[in-house]
Amino acid sequence: MESRDKINRQSEKGVCYSKLERKSITSPSVIVIGAGFAGVTAARALRDASFQVTLLESRDRIGGRVHTDYSFGFPVDLGASWLHGVGKENPLAPLIGRLGLPLYRTSGDNSVLYDHDLESYALFDMAGNQVPQELVTKTDLVRQEFSDDMSIQRAISIVFERRPHLRLEGLDHKVLQWYLCRMEGWFAADADTISLKGWDQEELLPGGHGLMVRGVTKIVRRNNGVKVTVEDGKTFLADAAVIALPLGVLKSNIINFEPRLPEWKEAAINDLGVGIENKIVLHFEKVFWPNVEFLGVVAETSYQCSYFLNLHKATGHSVLVYMPAGKLARDIGKMSDEAAANFTFTQLKRILPNASEPIQYLVSHWGTDKNSLGSYSYDTVGKSHDLYETLRIPVDNLFFAGEATSTDYPGSVHGAYSTGLMAAEDCRMRVLERYGEQDLFQSDMGDEVTFSVPLLISRM
Numbered sequence: 001m002e003s004r005d006k007i008n009r010q011s012e013k014g015v016c017y018s019k020l021e022r023k024s025i026t027s028p029s030v031i032v033i034g035a036g037f038a039g040v041t042a043a044r045a046l047r048d049a050s051f052q053v054t055l056l057e058s059r060d061r062i063g064g065r066v067h068t069d070y071s072f073g074f075p076v077d078l079g080a081s082w083l084h085g086v087g088k089e090n091p092l093a094p095l096i097g098r099l100g101l102p103l104y105r106t107s108g109d110n111s112v113l114y115d116h117d118l119e120s121y122a123l124f125d126m127a128g129n130q131v132p133q134e135l136v137t138k139t140d141l142v143r144q145e146f147s148d149d150m151s152i153q154r155a156i157s158i159v160f161e162r163r164p165h166l167r168l169e170g171l172d173h174k175v176l177q178w179y180l181c182r183m184e185g186w187f188a189a190d191a192d193t194i195s196l197k198g199w200d201q202e203e204l205l206p207g208g209h210g211l212m213v214r215g216v217t218k219i220v221r222r223n224n225g226v227k228v229t230v231e232d233g234k235t236f237l238a239d240a241a242v243i244a245l246p247l248g249v250l251k252s253n254i255i256n257f258e259p260r261l262p263e264w265k266e267a268a269i270n271d272l273g274v275g276i277e278n279k280i281v282l283h284f285e286k287v288f289w290p291n292v293e294f295l296g297v298v299a300e301t302s303y304q305c306s307y308f309l310n311l312h313k314a315t316g317h318s319v320l321v322y323m324p325a326g327k328l329a330r331d332i333g334k335m336s337d338e339a340a341a342n343f344t345f346t347q348l349k350r351i352l353p354n355a356s357e358p359i360q361y362l363v364s365h366w367g368t369d370k371n372s373l374g375s376y377s378y379d380t381v382g383k384s385h386d387l388y389e390t391l392r393i394p395v396d397n398l399f400f401a402g403e404a405t406s407t408d409y410p411g412s413v414h415g416a417y418s419t420g421l422m423a424a425e426d427c428r429m430r431v432l433e434r435y436g437e438q439d440l441f442q443s444d445m446g447d448e449v450t451f452s453v454p455l456l457i458s459r460m
Contacts, residue, residue: 027052028052028239028428028432029051029053029054029238029240030046030053030239030240030242031054031236031238031240031242032046032054032241032242033056033216033219033242033245034056034244034246034402035055035063035064035244036064036065036066036244037063037064037066037080037413037417038064038244038402038416038419038420038423039055039057039064039244039401039402039420040062040063041424042244042399042401042421042423042424042427043055045420045421045428046424046427049428051427051431054238056216056236059371064079064246064371065079065080065246065372065375066080067079069281071360071362072281072317072319072360072362074315076319078279078362078364079279079364079366080413122290122295123175123178123298124295124297124298125174125298126174126297128297128350131171131174131175149197151191151193151195152180152191152192152194152195153180153191154192155196156176156191171298174298174305177298177300177302177304177305181296181303181305181307182307184302184325184326185307185323187275187325187411188275188325188326188375189273189275189276189325189378191302193273193326193380194378194379194380195378195380195382196381197379197385216228216229216255217231217255217256218256218258219241219255219257219398220258221241221257221258221259221398225239225397226239226241226397226398239397240397240399240430240431241397241398242398242401242427243398243399243400244401244423245402246274246372246402246404247272247274247374247391248372248373248374249371250269251269251274251373251374252373261395265393267387267390268387268390271387272377272383272391272404273377273378273379273380273383274373274374274376274404275325275374275378276329276333276366277323277324277325277326277329278323278324278329278332278365278366279322279323279363279364280322280344280361280363281319281320281363282321282341282344282345282360282361283318283358283359283360283362284320284356284359285356287312287318288352288354288355288356289310289352289355291310291312293313294307294308294310295310295320295348295351295352296308296351297350297351306322306347307322308348309321309323320348322344329367330367333367333368337363340363341358341361341363345357345358376403376410376411377403377404377411378410378411388405388406388407388410389407392405392419392423394423394426394430399423399424399426399427400423401419402420403415403416405419406418
């Protein structure tokens with residue numbers, strides 16, 4: 001990998017324009033690739049800065065991995081749904097305040113592992129018997145300091161090898177597997193791939209949590225702008241581009257960058273992890289479960305553990321959401337939607353043997369959806385947390401945004417939002433600097449300002 005100095009030198013480069021070229025253009029132009037939260041944020045900010053903005057999206061909707069389905073007759077989120085950190089420190093707080101959006105607070109606890117209040121859990125063993133609450137509240141993961149990085153799973157094994165008296169058996173062991181299952185759900189990855197050193201590097205905000213077709217084939221960058229080609233051969237030209245694509249799509253190499261991205265950028269793309277967490281949503285005629293946030297079942301391994309989000313408590317609708325992650329999500333993803341719903345109902349009957357049959361179901365496919373190829377990023381074993389920042393650094397007139405470019409808030413909507421703003425500001429400053437008119441089009445990119453410059457949204 002190239003040195004940080006070389007990376008910084010690369011990021012200092014930009015497009016060069018003569019004053020003659022500048023006079024023939026009414027305003028700077030930018031192509032934003034990807035209409036997820038980061039892309040829409042960057043497009044709006046640059047439009048407010050009087051850029052000509054073309055926003056390209058491969059789906060027939062905007063939002064990316066934020067997707068609300070209305071097929072039940074009421075909204076159900078199949079993608080991102082929590083606002084982690086309900087407070088003024090959250091980058092989304094001003095936007096939510098201006099829009100007057102209501103939030104349902106699900107907890108006041110800020111731990112990565114215990115991302116909801118423990119008292120709201122109803123845990124059951126494999127026989128369907130409820131786990132005593134005192135066992136839930138006293139069980140915790142043991143974290144030991146090691147000189148070398150390793151997986152969370154390996155670290156726990158070593159602790160038990162060195163301190164056999166801490167080894168858990170019986171129901172205690174099953175509850176430990178439950179917490180591993182919850183950690184795997186948080187990172188959308190398996191415990192044997194999650195970095196011990198990196199798992200808690202995300203900055204956790206106070207305030208609890210709130211519940212809320214054709215694609216680009218080629219991106220060419222030259223010293224006078226960028227050219228983006230889509231599958232039908234249509235091209236788009238602009239001064240610069242904001243790349244707001246999911247990490248899974250970047251990893252797939254389905255987009256040809258010309259010239260190739262630098263080795264340090266490709267390494268960041270390859271070395272960051274992208275996890276999978278899907279949602280199987282079951283709609284019932286009436287509620288037959290306890291009024292808790294989550295219903296969980298403990299088992300011998302985290303793979304066999306299950307948990308359901310109770311949407312009835314937050315929304316009043318008789319809906320449970322099953323959320324498998326990692327290998328379990330990949331295995332369920334190979335099933336048909338009907339088979340996945342039947343499997344989910346079987347898991348529910350382990351908890352509530354007399355459960356009624358669902359009347360409707362929905363199944364997400366974030367891992368196999370070619371427009372996402374994963375849910376969100378995480379730190380893999382032996383790789384630096386700085387990779388998020390490396391992925392964000394511009395390359396000439398290409399600027400990068402998305403949750404996988406957020407050092408402080410990876411894997412989150414507010415991380416995507418904040419990097420969208422940063423990419424827009426970097427793009428604005430770089431392009432106007434190259435025009436030699438840096439004082440033009442000045443605006444506070446957080447203000448609600450309306451300009452006459454149009455925003456073109458095109459389905460690729």
